Amino acid sequence: MPTFRSTAAPGAGRGNLAESLQQALFAHQNGDLVEAARLYKVILRKQPDHFDALNLLGMVEGQRGRWDKAERLIGDALKRNDRIAEVWSNLGNVQHQRGRYEEAIKSFDRALDLDPGHPTALNNRGNALLALGRSEEALASLDAALTADPGFAGARHNRGVALRGLGRNAEALEDFDKALALAPGAGPFHADRASTLVALGRMPEALAAFERAVALDPRNVDALYNRGVALLRQLQIDDALASFEQVLAIDPSHAASYSNRGTALVQLGRIDEALESFDRALHQDSSLLVALTEKGTAALSNGRDEAAADAFERLVARDSDYPYALGNLLYARAFCCEWSTFSVLRSLVMQGVESGQPSVLPGHFLALTDSPALQLRATQAWVREQNLPAEAGVRSPSIRRPNSDGHEKIRLAYVSGNFNDHPMPMLLAGLFEQHDRSRFETTAISLGVDDGSAMRQRMTQAFDHFIDVRAMPDEAVAGLLESRETDIVVDLMGFTQGGRPGIFLLRPADIQVSYMGYCGTTALDCIDYVIADRCVIPDDDRQFYTEKVVHLPDSYFGNDNTRVIAGHMPTRLEAGLPESGFVFCCFNNHYKITPEIFAGWMRLLASVEGSALWLLEPNATAQRNLRQAAKEHGVSPDRIVFAGRVSPAEHLARHRLADLVLDTLPYNAHTTACDALWAGVPVLTRMGDAFPGRVAASVLNAAGLPELITSSESEYEALALRLAREPETLAGLRRKIAAQRDRCPLFDTDRFRRHIEAAYTTMYERHRRGEPPESFAVEPVSPAPVSPR
Numbered sequence: 001m002p003t004f005r006s007t008a009a010p011g012a013g014r015g016n017l018a019e020s021l022q023q024a025l026f027a028h029q030n031g032d033l034v035e036a037a038r039l040y041k042v043i044l045r046k047q048p049d050h051f052d053a054l055n056l057l058g059m060v061e062g063q064r065g066r067w068d069k070a071e072r073l074i075g076d077a078l079k080r081n082d083r084i085a086e087v088w089s090n091l092g093n094v095q096h097q098r099g100r101y102e103e104a105i106k107s108f109d110r111a112l113d114l115d116p117g118h119p120t121a122l123n124n125r126g127n128a129l130l131a132l133g134r135s136e137e138a139l140a141s142l143d144a145a146l147t148a149d150p151g152f153a154g155a156r157h158n159r160g161v162a163l164r165g166l167g168r169n170a171e172a173l174e175d176f177d178k179a180l181a182l183a184p185g186a187g188p189f190h191a192d193r194a195s196t197l198v199a200l201g202r203m204p205e206a207l208a209a210f211e212r213a214v215a216l217d218p219r220n221v222d223a224l225y226n227r228g229v230a231l232l233r234q235l236q237i238d239d240a241l242a243s244f245e246q247v248l249a250i251d252p253s254h255a256a257s258y259s260n261r262g263t264a265l266v267q268l269g270r271i272d273e274a275l276e277s278f279d280r281a282l283h284q285d286s287s288l289l290v291a292l293t294e295k296g297t298a299a300l301s302n303g304r305d306e307a308a309a310d311a312f313e314r315l316v317a318r319d320s321d322y323p324y325a326l327g328n329l330l331y332a333r334a335f336c337c338e339w340s341t342f343s344v345l346r347s348l349v350m351q352g353v354e355s356g357q358p359s360v361l362p363g364h365f366l367a368l369t370d371s372p373a374l375q376l377r378a379t380q381a382w383v384r385e386q387n388l389p390a391e392a393g394v395r396s397p398s399i400r401r402p403n404s405d406g407h408e409k410i411r412l413a414y415v416s417g418n419f420n421d422h423p424m425p426m427l428l429a430g431l432f433e434q435h436d437r438s439r440f441e442t443t444a445i446s447l448g449v450d451d452g453s454a455m456r457q458r459m460t461q462a463f464d465h466f467i468d469v470r471a472m473p474d475e476a477v478a479g480l481l482e483s484r485e486t487d488i489v490v491d492l493m494g495f496t497q498g499g500r501p502g503i504f505l506l507r508p509a510d511i512q513v514s515y516m517g518y519c520g521t522t523a524l525d526c527i528d529y530v531i532a533d534r535c536v537i538p539d540d541d542r543q544f545y546t547e548k549v550v551h552l553p554d555s556y557f558g559n560d561n562t563r564v565i566a567g568h569m570p571t572r573l574e575a576g577l578p579e580s581g582f583v584f585c586c587f588n589n590h591y592k593i594t595p596e597i598f599a600g601w602m603r604l605l606a607s608v609e610g611s612a613l614w615l616l617e618p619n620a621t622a623q624r625n626l627r628q629a630a631k632e633h634g635v636s637p638d639r640i641v642f643a644g645r646v647s648p649a650e651h652l653a654r655h656r657l658a659d660l661v662l663d664t665l666p667y668n669a670h671t672t673a674c675d676a677l678w679a680g681v682p683v684l685t686r687m688g689d690a691f692p693g694r695v696a697a698s699v700l701n702a703a704g705l706p707e708l709i710t711s712s713e714s715e716y717e718a719l720a721l722r723l724a725r726e727p728e729t730l731a732g733l734r735r736k737i738a739a740q741r742d743r744c745p746l747f748d749t750d751r752f753r754r755h756i757e758a759a760y761t762t763m764y765e766r767h768r769r770g771e772p773p774e775s776f777a778v779e780p781v782s783p784a785p786v787s788p789r
Contacts, residue, residue, distance in 0.1 A: 017043055021052060033060050051080045055087050062094050070094045085115035089124055096128050104128040119149035126158055135165035153182035157189050160196070169199045187217035191226060198230050203475065206230050221251050228260060234473045237267045255285035259294060266298045269449075274298055275307065289315055289322050296328055301497050305335040305619045323385060326352065327360025330368065334591040337622040339629065342595055353378045358385040363495040366520050367592055370666035370688040372544035379495075379523040409441040410764050411487045413509065415477075416517065417448030417470075417498035419459040423671040424492060424517060426455065426648060430560035430749035432462040436757060443484065445469055445477065447493075447500055474502035481508035487767075488760055491527070494518020511763045511773075514547060516558065519670070519691040521545040528773040529763060531756065532556045535698040536691045548773040550763075552755045553780035554745035555702035557695065559674055561747045566653040575657055576641050581610030582724045585658035585681070587643070587651075587672045590618040590626075592664040598626070600717050601662060602633035608724045614658060617642035655679035659730060660723055668696035677703050678747065682733045684708050684723070686716040702746035705737070754781045 024039035040057035043050050058073030071094045077087055092107030108125035111118055122145035129138035139162040145155040160175030176193035183189060194209030210227035213220060228243030244261040247254050258281035265274035278295035281288055296311030298304075312329035315322055330345040346368060352359025353374050360368065362379040369375060414432070418424045425432075435442050443465040450456055450468065460466045469477045477500070481489055489509035493499035494517050504512050504526050514522055515531040522530075523546050530537070530547040533556040542549045572579050584604060586593070593615075605611050617623070627637035643654070652675060655661075661676040663669045663685035669676070673683045673696045685696035687709050697709045710716040723730045745751055758778045766774065 017047060017050065024053075024056065028056065028060065033064055036060050037064075049080055051077050054080065055084075055090060058094070059090055062090075062097065067094055067098050071098070082110075083114060085111040085118045085121060087111075088114070089118065089121040092121070092124055092128065096124065096131065101128045101131045117144075117148040119145045119152050119155065122148065123152060123155040123158060126155070126162065130158065130162055130165065133165070135162045138162045139166070151182060153179050153186065153189075156182065157186070157192065161192060164192075164196055164199070169196050172196050173200065185216060187213045187220050187223065189213075190216065191220060191223035194223070194230070195226055198226075198233070201475070203230060203234050203473065207234070219250050221247050221254065224250070225254065225257055225260075228257070228264075232260060232264055232267075235267075235471050237264050237471075240264045241268070253284050255281045255288045255291070257281075258284060259288060259291040262291070262298070263294055266294075266301075271298065271302045271304070275304070278311075287318075289318060292318070293322070293324070293328070296332060300328075300332055300335065303619070305332060306621045308332040309336050309338065309621075323358040324361055327364055327368075330360070331364040331591065334367065334594075335622065336619060337590055337593060337598075337625040337629070339595040339625070350374065353381065356381050358382060361495065362520065362523075363497075363518070366690075366692045367667040370690050370693050372520075372541050372690040375520050375690055376523060376544045376546075379521055382495075383523045406768060407441075407485065407487065409437075409439055410760060411443070411485060412440045412760060413443040413445055413481060413484075413486045413489045414463075414492055415445040415447065415489060415500075415503065416492035417446070417500075418492070418517070419444055419446045419466075420448060420451040420456045421453035422455070425459055426563065427560055427671060427674065428492075428516065428558045429455070429458060429462060430562060431558050431753050431756065432459070434750060434753045436753075437464070440757065440760070441465075443467065443486070445481065445489075447477075447498060474500055475506065477503045478506035478508040487511060487764055488513060490515050491522075492517040494520070494522055510767050513763070516556075519695060521547060531759060532691070533698055534777075535701060536694045541691075542775060548775045550759050550775065551777040552752075552759060553778060554752070554755070555698040557670070557674065557699055557702070557746070558752050558756070559678070559747050559749060561742070561749045563652065563678060564649045565679060566647070566649040568650075569653045569656050570650075572657055575614075575643065575654055577614060577657060578610070578612050578641075581612055582608050583612050583614050583657060583659045584608075584662050584720070584724075585614040585655070585660065585676075586662045586664065586669075587614075587616050587655075587675070588664050588667075588669050590616065590622050592667045593626075594664070594666075595629070596713075597664050598629060599633065600713060602630060602635050603717060604662075604720055604724070605630075605635045605639055606633070607721055611724065612639050612641050614641050614643060617644050651675070652679045655681050660684060660720065662720060663696050665693050666690065667692045668694070670695045670699075673699045674746070677705075677737060678741070680734060680737050680741065682708055682723070682730065682737065684710070684716065684720055686710045686713065699746060702744065703737070704740050704744050705733070708733070751781060 020039055020043050024036050027039060028036035037057060037060045040053045043053040054073050054077035058070045058077065061073060062070035074087060074091045074094060088107050088111035092104040095104035095107060105125055105128050108121045111121035122141050126138040126141035126145065129141060139159065142155050142159040142162055145152055156175050157179035160172040160179060163172035163175060173196050176189060176196060179189050190209050190213035194206045194213060197206035197209055207230055210223055210230060213223040214227060224243055224247045228240045231240035231243060241261060241264040244257040247257040258277050262274040262277035265277055275295060278291045281291040292311050292315040296308045299311060300308035309332040312332050315325045316329050320326060326345060327349050330349055349360050349368065358381050360378055362382050365375055365378040416424060442463045444459060444463040446466065446468045447470055449470065486509040488511045490513045491504055492515060494514055496517055501524060507526050512527050513529045513531060514527050521544060525546065527547050529550050530545055531550050531552060533552050536556060537549050577583055601613055605613060623642060626640055630637050630640055655676055656679055658681050661681055661683040663683060665686050665688050668685060669683060676683045683696060683700065685700060685708065687694050687697040700706060700708050710719055741747060755778050762776060
C-alpha cells in the first residue's frame with residue numbers, strides 16, 4: 001500500500017503560521033482530514049507559496065481520493081523546493097493511485113537520487129513495480145527498504161505480495177506473518193495472508209484469516225470477495241453467497257461478485273436467479289468474459305440450450321481466442337441442431353486442438369471428432385491449462401508402498417454424482433448389488449443431490465457404505481477415502497458434468513480407475529487404469545491413453561438384467577407416430593446428431609415411402625432446425641416425430657413401436673443402444689475409430705449381433721435400406737434378439753460382475769506385490785447357468 005509521510009518539522013513556518021501548521025498537523029495525524037484541510041488552506045491564503053502547507057494539503061486531498069487536486073498541490077510544492085525526497089515520494093504515490101505507474105517510478109527514483117536509503121520511496125517504488133507485474137524488480141526495491149528500516153511493516157507486507165507474484169507462496173506467507181507481527185491490526189495484511197494460504201491449499205487456515213481481515217475491516221471489499229471465492233471452493237455455498245452479497249451491499253457495481261454469486265446460485269439449483277446474476281455482472285462490466293462462460297455453462301448444464309448458445313455466441317464475438325469459447329459455442333449449437341456454421345466452427349476447433357490450444361473441453365470434444373489422437377491432445381491441453389497437478393499440490397501421483405498386512409476384503413469405492421435417477425445406476429445397479437461381499441467391501445461416494453427417487457433409495461441399499469459428500473471439498477473427500485484405507489477407487493464420471501478430478505489428484509487410494517462414465521482418456525497421471533474392452537480400445541490405440549488399459553471379455557458396458565419394461569405399450573397414435581409405415585428411430589441425445597448423419601437419415605426417408613424418423617423431443621430451437629433441415633433435404637418435416645419424456649419403464653416399452661434404431665457417429669448410442677436391445681429392437685451402428693464411436697459395436701458383439709455393425713457410411717445406409725425393404729430379414733433379427741436376450745453376455749449381470757471383480761483383483765494383487773500398473777486382459781469366466789424367467 002502507498003505510504004504518505006509529512007515533511008513538516010515542529011516549528012516550521014513563521015509566527016502564527018507555525019502555530020496553525022502545528023494545529024493542522026495534529027488534526028491530520030489524528031485523522032481529522034476536514035479540519036486539517038481547513039487549516040492548511042488558512043495558511044495558504046496567508047502565504048500561497050507555503051511549501052509544507054502545499055505538500056501536506058496535497059496529502060490530505062490524496063487521502064480523500066481527490067487525486068487531481070493532490071497532484072496539483074504537491075507539484076506546486078515541488079516548484080518551490082525540489083530537493084526534498086519525501087515530496088517526490090508523495091508525488092509518486094499520487095501518480096500510482098492515478099494508474100500512471102511508470103511516471104510514479106520516475107518520481108520515486110528522483111526521491112532516491114536525493115536520499116538513496118529512503119525506506120518509504122523504496123517501498124512505494126516496489127509497489128509501483130508490482131502494479132506493472134515486474135515482481136523481481138519490486139522484490140529488490142522492497143529488500144532495500146527493509147535493509148533501511150527492518151521494522152517497516154508495509155514493506156514487509158509488500159515483499160510478501162512480490163513473492164506471491166513470483167509463485168513463491170511459502171516464502172510469501174513467512175513475510176505476511178512477519179508483517180502481522182509488526183502490525184497485527186492491519187486488515188489488508190490478514191487478507192493477503194489468507195489469499196496465500198488458499199494458493200497453498202491450506203483452506204481452513206485461509207478462511208480463518210479472511211474472517212480476521214473482515215472482523216478488522218467489515219467493509220474491506222477485497223477481503224469479503226476473496227473470502228467468498230474461498231468458501232465457494234470449499235463448497236460452503238450458502239456462506240459464499242452471503243459473502244458476495246455483503247460485497248454487493250457495499251459496492252453494487254462489483255461485477256466479479258455478481259458473477260461468483262451466479263456460480264453459487266447454480267450450485268444451489270437456483271438457475272433463473274443465477275442467469276440473472278451473470279447478466280448483472282455483464283451489465284456492470286461487459287469485458288468480464290468469465291461471466292459469459294459461466295452463464296453459458298450453467299444454462300447448458302440445466303437444459304437451457306438456447307440461452308447457452310446465445311451466451312457463447314456473445315463470448316466468441318467478444319474474443320474468439322478466449323479459452324474454450326469456440327468449442328463451447330459449437331457444442332451448444334449442437335444441442336440446438338444449429339448447423340449453419342457447424343463445419344466452419346468444427347474446423348477452427350480442430351485447428352486449435354492440433355496446435356495445442358485450449359479450444360474445446362475434453363468431454364465436449366468426444367462428440368466432435370472420431371480421432372483418438374486428437375481427443376488425447378485436447379485433454380492434455382485442458383490438463384495443462386488447468387494446471388491440475390500443481391493446484392492439488394499435496395501428493396505427487398505415484399504408487400504408495402504396499403500395505404504388507406492388506407485387508408481382509410478389498411476396499412472398493414465408487415465415486416459419482418449420479419447415484420440417483422440417472423442412466424448410470426440404471427445400468428450398474430445390478431453390479432453394485434451383486435458384488436461378492438466375501439471378497440469386497442463396497443462404498444459409494446456420492447457427489448450429487450438426493451433427488452428422492454426410487455433409484456436413489458435403491459443405491460443407498462446397494463453398497464456396504466453410502467456416503468453423501470456433496471458438501472465436502474475435494475481435499476475432505478480425498479481425506480475421507482484415505483482414512484478408510486481405500487484400496488481401489490473408481491471414478492464413474494471423468495470430465496462429465498459434476499466430475500471432480502481434484503479428488504483423484506490427491507491420490508486418496510492405492511489404485512485409481514476410470515470406468516463407464518467417461519469414454520476417453522483423462523490424461524491424468526493419477527488415474528492408473530481405464531476399464532474397456534478390445535472393441536472400444538484396440539491394442540493399437542493404447543498409445544492414446546495415459547492410463548493402463550484393462551480389457552474385459554464380451555463388453556466393458558455393464559447392464560442390469562432386472563430392468564423393468566412397462567406392461568402397456570402405447571399405440572402408434574398415442575405415440576404420435578403414423579399408423580403405418582416404417583419407423584426409423586434414434587433416441588440418442590440430439591447433440592450427437594451431426595449434419596452428415598442427418599443427411600444420411602433423410603436419404604433413407606426419401607428412399608422408404610411412408611417412413612418416419614422418431615427422435616427424442618429436444619428444445620424448441622432444435623425441433624425447428626431439424627424440421628427445417630428435413631425440408632431442405634426435400635423431406636416433409638411432418639415425417640419427423642418427437643417423443644416426449646416418460647418414465648424409464650414406459651420409455652423401454654414404447655421402443656417396440658420402432659422398426660430399426662439408427663446410431664450416430666462420432667458419438668454412438670451407449671445406454672440407448674442397450675435400451676433398444678433390452679426392449680427387443682435392432683440397433684444399426686457404424687463403428688468409428690475412437691472409443692465413443694465404438695461402444696455400440698461393443699454392445700452388439702456382446703449381444704451376439706455383429707451383423708448390425710457397419711464400417712462406412714455407404715454400408716450403414718445400404719443395410720438400413722435393406723432392413724426397411726425386407727420385413728422378413730428384420731423380423732428374423734427381432735426373433736434372434738428375443739431368443740438370446742436373457743442368455744447373451746451383454747445382459748448377464750453376474751457374468752459381467754465376475755469379470756470386473758477379476759480385473760479389480762488383478763490390480764490389487766499387482767499393487768500388493770509392489771508392481772506398477774500395467775495393461776492386461778481378463779480371461780472370460782465359464783458361462784453361468786441360465787435361470788428360467
